[in-house]
Structures are given as C-alpha cells and as structure tokens.
Amino acid sequence: MLKRFTEALSKVGGQAAEVATVGEAAAYIAGHVNGTVLLPSQPSLERIALAAELEAAGVKVVRESWREHAAAANAGVTGVNFALADTGTLVLESTAEALRLATTLPEVHFALLDPGKLLADSLAAIPYLRGFHERAPRNYLAYITGPSRTADIERVLTIGAHGPRQLHVLLMPGLSTDFYEL
Amino acid sequence: MSRARNRNYRQRVDQALASPRLQQALHSFGDAYVVARENAFAGLDFEAMRQEIGAMKDRVREQRQELVAEFTRNAEAAGAKVFVARTAEEANRYITDLAVAQGVKKVAKSKSMASEETHLNRALETAGIETLETDLGEWIIQLAGQRPSHMVMPAIHMFRDEVAALFSKVTGKAESDDIQHLVRVAREQLRQGYFEAGMGISGANMAIAETGGIALVTNEGNARLVTTLPKVHVALVGLEKLVPTLEDATKVMRILPRNATGQLLTSYVTWIRGAVPCADGDKELHIVLLDNGRSALAESPQCRDALRCIKCGACANVCPVYQTVGGHVFGHIYISAIGVILTAFFHGLENAADLVQACIGCRACVAVCPSDIDLEGIILHLREVLGEEEGIGVGKALVFKHIMRNRKLFHSMIRAASLLQKPVTRGERSIRHLPLFFSSLTEWRTLPAIAEKPLRDSWKTLPQKVENPRYRVAFFAGCLNDFVYPEMGYDLVKVLNHLGVEVLFPKEQNCCGVPALYSGDRETAVALAEQNITAMLADQPDFVVTTCPTCTMSLQRDFLELLKDNPVWADKARQLAAITIDVSRFIVDVLDGRAVFAEESVREKVTYHDSCHLKRGAGVWKQPRELLAGSGHAVVEMAHSDRCCGFGGSYSFSSHPDIAKHILNDKVLDIEATGATCVAMDCPGCIMQIRGGLEKQEKSVRAKHTIELLAESLE
Numbered sequence A: 001m002l003k004r005f006t007e008a009l010s011k012v013g014g015q016a017a018e019v020a021t022v023g024e025a026a027a028y029i030a031g032h033v034n035g036t037v038l039l040p041s042q043p044s045l046e047r048i049a050l051a052a053e054l055e056a057a058g059v060k061v062v063r064e065s066w067r068e069h070a071a072a073a074n075a076g077v078t079g080v081n082f083a084l085a086d087t088g089t090l091v092l093e094s095t096a097e098a099l100r101l102a103t104t105l106p107e108v109h110f111a112l113l114d115p116g117k118l119l120a121d122s123l124a125a126i127p128y129l130r131g132f133h134e135r136a137p138r139n140y141l142a143y144i145t146g147p148s149r150t151a152d153i154e155r156v157l158t159i160g161a162h163g164p165r166q167l168h169v170l171l172m173p174g175l176s177t178d179f180y181e182l
Numbered sequence B: 001m002s003r004a005r006n007r008n009y010r011q012r013v014d015q016a017l018a019s020p021r022l023q024q025a026l027h028s029f030g031d032a033y034v035v036a037r038e039n040a041f042a043g044l045d046f047e048a049m050r051q052e053i054g055a056m057k058d059r060v061r062e063q064r065q066e067l068v069a070e071f072t073r074n075a076e077a078a079g080a081k082v083f084v085a086r087t088a089e090e091a092n093r094y095i096t097d098l099a100v101a102q103g104v105k106k107v108a109k110s111k112s113m114a115s116e117e118t119h120l121n122r123a124l125e126t127a128g129i130e131t132l133e134t135d136l137g138e139w140i141i142q143l144a145g146q147r148p149s150h151m152v153m154p155a156i157h158m159f160r161d162e163v164a165a166l167f168s169k170v171t172g173k174a175e176s177d178d179i180q181h182l183v184r185v186a187r188e189q190l191r192q193g194y195f196e197a198g199m200g201i202s203g204a205n206m207a208i209a210e211t212g213g214i215a216l217v218t219n220e221g222n223a224r225l226v227t228t229l230p231k232v233h234v235a236l237v238g239l240e241k242l243v244p245t246l247e248d249a250t251k252v253m254r255i256l257p258r259n260a261t262g263q264l265l266t267s268y269v270t271w272i273r274g275a276v277p278c279a280d281g282d283k284e285l286h287i288v289l290l291d292n293g294r295s296a297l298a299e300s301p302q303c304r305d306a307l308r309c310i311k312c313g314a315c316a317n318v319c320p321v322y323q324t325v326g327g328h329v330f331g332h333i334y335i336s337a338i339g340v341i342l343t344a345f346f347h348g349l350e351n352a353a354d355l356v357q358a359c360i361g362c363r364a365c366v367a368v369c370p371s372d373i374d375l376e377g378i379i380l381h382l383r384e385v386l387g388e389e390e391g392i393g394v395g396k397a398l399v400f401k402h403i404m405r406n407r408k409l410f411h412s413m414i415r416a417a418s419l420l421q422k423p424v425t426r427g428e429r430s431i432r433h434l435p436l437f438f439s440s441l442t443e444w445r446t447l448p449a450i451a452e453k454p455l456r457d458s459w460k461t462l463p464q465k466v467e468n469p470r471y472r473v474a475f476f477a478g479c480l481n482d483f484v485y486p487e488m489g490y491d492l493v494k495v496l497n498h499l500g501v502e503v504l505f506p507k508e509q510n511c512c513g514v515p516a517l518y519s520g521d522r523e524t525a526v527a528l529a530e531q532n533i534t535a536m537l538a539d540q541p542d543f544v545v546t547t548c549p550t551c552t553m554s555l556q557r558d559f560l561e562l563l564k565d566n567p568v569w570a571d572k573a574r575q576l577a578a579i580t581i582d583v584s585r586f587i588v589d590v591l592d593g594r595a596v597f598a599e600e601s602v603r604e605k606v607t608y609h610d611s612c613h614l615k616r617g618a619g620v621w622k623q624p625r626e627l628l629a630g631s632g633h634a635v636v637e638m639a640h641s642d643r644c645c646g647f648g649g650s651y652s653f654s655s656h657p658d659i660a661k662h663i664l665n666d667k668v669l670d671i672e673a674t675g676a677t678c679v680a681m682d683c684p685g686c687i688m689q690i691r692g693g694l695e696k697q698e699k700s701v702r703a704k705h706t707i708e709l710l711a712e713s714l715e
C-alpha cells in the first residue's frame, strides 16, 4: 500500500522522502526551504518538538499572527490525518485557519505522515469523513493530491498555480496512529 | 424562426469555421482527452459507475424537496444561512444586497458556472462592487470581456500570445508568452485580491444533505483561498448538485475528475460545513441554492435526465461539432450537448433554437457521459418541441406531411426525379455538378444519382436459390438502399442466400421516418412507423434485416418510443424491435457465418469506419471487422474510427453543410493516413458522405458497404 501511495504521489508531482527521526525531518525541511516556515500547532508535531528542531537547524519558524506572515512565508509544515493510497491523497482536517493558511499561500508544503496511516482509497475514507463530521459541528476538510496545478492556458499542464508549487511528504514511522489527529 | 437570430448565428458559425487554429486546438485536446480518460478508468467499471450515479441523481430529483429541507437544516445548524433562489434575479439580488449591506467593495470569485448562468458579475458591478475572477481561465476570460467556451476549461479557445497580451495590459510591461511565466504572473497579480476582498464567492460540486456541507473539486488552489481569506463566503449552488450522503458525494468525486480531465483526483477536494473560523472570529457562510428552471426540468419526463449532469464537460470534449466550431457557437452559457438542453430550460427555448439544430446526432456524447444521460435523445425531443412551436419550415412540412406519408406518391416522385437528373449525371452514377443555385450541394462532395430502377422494382427479377432455408428474413432497405444503392440489395440477397437464408422484400415499406423525426415532425414519424410495422410483420419473417443502422435504430428505438402510449400499436412495435437486426450482426451472431468467407490470401488493405448509429446505437463494431478480416482483408485501424463522418442526413444538405464538410475532411484525412485502398462501413448514409468526399478530392480509395465486400469475396 505504501508503494502504491508513493507511486501515485509522484505521478501527480509530489515528492516522498523517508525520515526516521525528527532531526532528519528538520534537516530535510531546512535543506528544501528558502525563507520562513509556517508551523501551526498540531498534536503529533508538538509531541516530537519539531519547532525546536527546525530552529536548531536554522529555519525561521512562524507560530502566530498567521495572516500577517502567511503571504510572505516560503513554506508551511503540517501533519496528516491519513492518506489514500490509490490516488496519493493527503487528508487534512483543516478547520483551524492557520492550517489552511499554511497549506494555501506558501510556495512549498511539507507534510509529515506516519506511513501506518494509509487507506486503500476514498471509499475506505468515508467512515472517517463521517467521523470528522460527528466530532465537530463545523469543519473544513481538505483532500490534497499533489501540488496545485492548472491547464488553463492551451491545456498545457503547469504545476504550481495559486496554491503550493511543491509538495513534500515526509514519511515518518512512529509519528502517530490516530486518524483523527494531525 | 427569427431571421435576425439566424443571421447572427450563421455569422458566428462562419467565423468559427474560419479559425483553423481553434479547430486544431480542440481536435488535439479531444485526442489527448480520450487517452487520458481511458487511463484514468483503467481497472474500473465505467458502466457500473455511471449507472450508479444516474440512479442516485434520479433519487435526488424525486426527493428534492426533502433533501433541500435536510440540507438546509444541517447547514443552518452549523451556522450557515441557506437561501433558495427561484430565479437568477433572486439569486443575484440576494448576493448583491448582502454585499452592499456588509459594505463589500470587492469580491473574489472562484470558478462557478452557476454564476455565469445568472450573470452575477454584471449584477454586482451594477451595484458598484468590483469582481475579481481568480481561476486562471476565468480571469483570462474576464480580462478579455468574453464568456467561457468550455465548462471545465473556460479559456480553451485562447492562445498563449493572446493571454500574454492581456496580462501585459494588467502589469503595464511586456510579458513573455511562456506558459509557466504567465501562470506565475497570474499567481502574483491575484494574490492581493484575496486579502482585499470582503466577500469570497464560490460554486460547489456537491451539496451534501446528510451533513449540510458543500464540496469543491478543484486544481489551482484559488478556491481554497477564496473560501478562507474573505470574511464572508457565498456559495452559489445549482439545486442539482444535491446528493444525499457522503457515500454519494464520494462517488461523484471518484468519477468527476477522471471523466473531466483524465485525473484520478484533482489537486484539491474541499469539504466545508458551516461557518468555520476566520481571522479572529467565525466566517459568515451563505449558501444560495439556485433553481432557475431546474424544477421545470425535473417536471419534464423527456428531459429531466439532464438534471443528473455533474458538469464534467466530457460531452464537449468528444463532440465533432464542438471540435469544429467551439463553445462560443455550440453553446450559450452552458455548452455542447448538455448546454443545448440546459439553455432551453435556464435561458429559454429561443436561445436554444439554433443549438438544437446544430447537433448532428452522432451520440459520441452519450457514450462518455458519466451520469448516463441520453443527451442526443433529449436534444431530439427538443427539436420536436421547437418544430411544434416555431414550425419546421413550410417546404419541409409539405414534403413530410403530404408526400412522405403517402408512400405511392413519395416513391413515384423519386422515380420521376431519377429521370429529371439525367442531364446532369450524363449516365454516370454520381452527380459532380448541379446547375445554378443547386451547385453548392456538390461543392465539397459528389452526390450519387438516384438509381434508374429502385431495388423494389427489380426485386422480382432477383433469382433466389435457397432450398430449405434456415431462416426467412424480411429486408428493410431504407430509402438510400432502395432508391440510390439498389446494388447493395442484390449483394445482400447473394450473401444471405449463400448462407441459406431466404430474403423477402415487403413492398409496402416506406421511409423509416428519421428525416421527419429529426426535423421535428413527430406526426409524420408516427404515421410512417405504423405503415412500416404493418409492412414488415405481414409475412411473419424470422428477422427483419437492415443495411442501414439509422433505420435499425428507428425500428428498434424510435418506433417503440413513438407508439408507446398507443395500446394497439405498442405491442406490434415491440415485436418488430425484437426481430430487427443489422446485417453484419445477423451474419456473425445469428448465422455464425464467418467461416463461409474464409480466405487464405490477402485480398485488400481495408480500413473500417464505425457508423455512429451502428456502434453507439446498436453496439455493433466487432462483427463487421471479424467478417472483413475473416474474408481475407487486411484490416488496418484508422485514427478516430468511430468519429462521425459528418453526414447526418439533412444536416449535411440543408441545416449545417458547412460544418458537415469540415467533419468529412477530418474523416478523409484519417482514412488516407492508413494507406488502405478501401474503406468499409455498414451504412449507406456514411457511404454517400465518405464516397462523395473521396471522389471529390480524387482519392484512389473506394468506399464500400461490408455486404458488398462479402459479395465480392463470393465471386
């Protein structure tokens, strides 16, 4: 299933990388970023103290006043609730506005995914989709499949339209087992 | 029909036909689309998926009141406001009033066909509110002051140099026409707009009753910004977008991108329920459910299936007429097949009148529709309605009513015409030139002469030597086979006799009625159906065999439909439909007659043209290929073998000869590219068209009916 996921992800222009530790994750991000990074608060990323690691790796991390910083930030870093193998899709419960800003405005999106949180396809995701709706009265759920794209000029596929131009999925075992947690 | 409307329309057709760059773009897009779509559905059962969508959408139509109530209840419980707008004006007024009340100066929009439908931008701008389209294609269109020419790719008719010129005006410096660069310019230019806008307006692909949420299926990421940054979010959603559950929504999500662009999934699917957080507070979410003709559509038994549409745009992608003239001609706001229908209900029959005639009836759209809509059937019905409302033209009405319905008169007039044409044919089988004002008819294809002796007159002299026949079949010849190509009938007898089948020719058979029906004269079509049923069933044949798939479709489908409410005739129509079969299928599927034609040496390099009504009407395409290959022909496939040849009966004579000519030229190019010396097909109409084109262009390829080639192989 993991192989199907990474293959589908690369078909839609996303990149996957395996990281064993939070240090490796921070180093990967530091190596691919070119400016400030938005890092909204998320349980799995708090647990591994990613912010501190990123700062230690020399990355400038923004953790508040999102609207002010979002437009100028180079990247957003998020966890992933779970992913769909057949299409290479990340599912992010993005009701908190900071999460949406971090995944819409910057050029680059880094997403940390526990490879254990994979479902076969969108049909298998329906119970969780319903679960999200049951857990909270209002929600903004995002299925993200690769970077943003357009083919609106002469039908030529161009990666990177109004949303992120790059999507990096960092596969980190042991990050989280909870499908309802980011 | 209003003259001014017609003149204006003709001008637009001419303009489009004079834009080879547009045609080229739409053709290559259509080619790439077919491949991408096929890959996207690999391993999936498209038929089963679309039937599921169709059935689900029918439930939605039936239960729409309950579902609207359920949706509203759930959405409002989540802090949204729901407004059901009966008309476009009501929707526009609600949204502009809201914007004015909130002091909104600027609105950021993501793509919404519903807002195109209601002309929302115009309404907002009249109220002094600036609108900013943020979808790349929509922005281009907005800058150019045009309307979308495709539902999924609004600016598909524009080219990079035109886009660069538009963008240069915005930025005030010369922008290069590199596409990557242009996309970047748009990204940068539109950025500030999301922050400045006091209101974001989106559409929705699904409105889910179970949750009261909406879902957006998008690629560029602008819809996520439009629904996140501004304080107020308005979603303008057509009522047909309702689905009962998350399962149903997921099914739509699985089929929509695959069928729209050949993507497994778009970059983003965004599920929004209720007033979500926005800056320091909560967003204000308004959902406007738009009726604007949808309830009327739901009440029309003949047209209501159109409400199943999920707006994937596929019916345009594969349509030969769309590929030839584009969406600004073959469309109003909504384009192509579905556009014809929705225009009639959302924007008035008047605006659909020309579009209804512009469809050539090839059913390519029906084959790819993910919602299982018989688009062509509905367009045909609209043509009937228009025929009743506006009339079908005095000349046509006269011919259908007073001549065609009277078989003896009709047939004696054809015989008379055969004599009259003598001076122009000079004894040849085709007409290359006609005098004076008729001459345009033979400008781009030769036309066959009416035979000196129709098939019906020489039938008695045809020897039939079948002892203990396996079957007795009645031959329904159709007008072309009977009066223009009688030799095809001789060949049919020869081949079927050889296979142990006796062939009868019921003399009382008349035109199958398609010309009348397709012109909107239902009454004549009914009269002809009754005549033909009586004639064809009289001798109690085992089968009724045809050489023309349009006749087959008429006998099998149209007669049933025309007579379904008539207790006397409905049953007989069913009987006839059950035994009607086209000749290639009869030979392969019933007689298992392939082996009879077996041949070791290669006879000829043949390519096969799939007639629209044979492949997509009767589902026959393998059988003739098997017969050709089995009888020693080297069968080579042409590109687009199942693309229409542009005949379409009166379409290529009177209604749209200019478009028909372009479609024919595409076909001739595809045939030539195979290097075959013969193109085979199973339809006398296609033969008339394709042979005419090949002859006019002096190509050395012959066009033959499969039955003729089989007869040759028995010689």
Ligand code: SF4
Residues within 6 Å of the ligand: B315, B318, B319, B320, B321, B322, B336, B337, B358, B359, B360, B361, B362, B363, B364, B365, B366, B375, B376
């Ligand atoms: S039937 Fe053919 S010509 Fe008519 S709308 Fe469909 S694809 Fe186009």
Ligand code: SF4
Residues within 6 Å of the ligand: B308, B309, B310, B311, B312, B313, B314, B315, B316, B337, B338, B365, B368, B369, B370, B371, B372, B373, B375
């Ligand atoms: S009618 Fe069918 S093919 Fe055309 S846009 Fe609607 S769903 Fe797609």
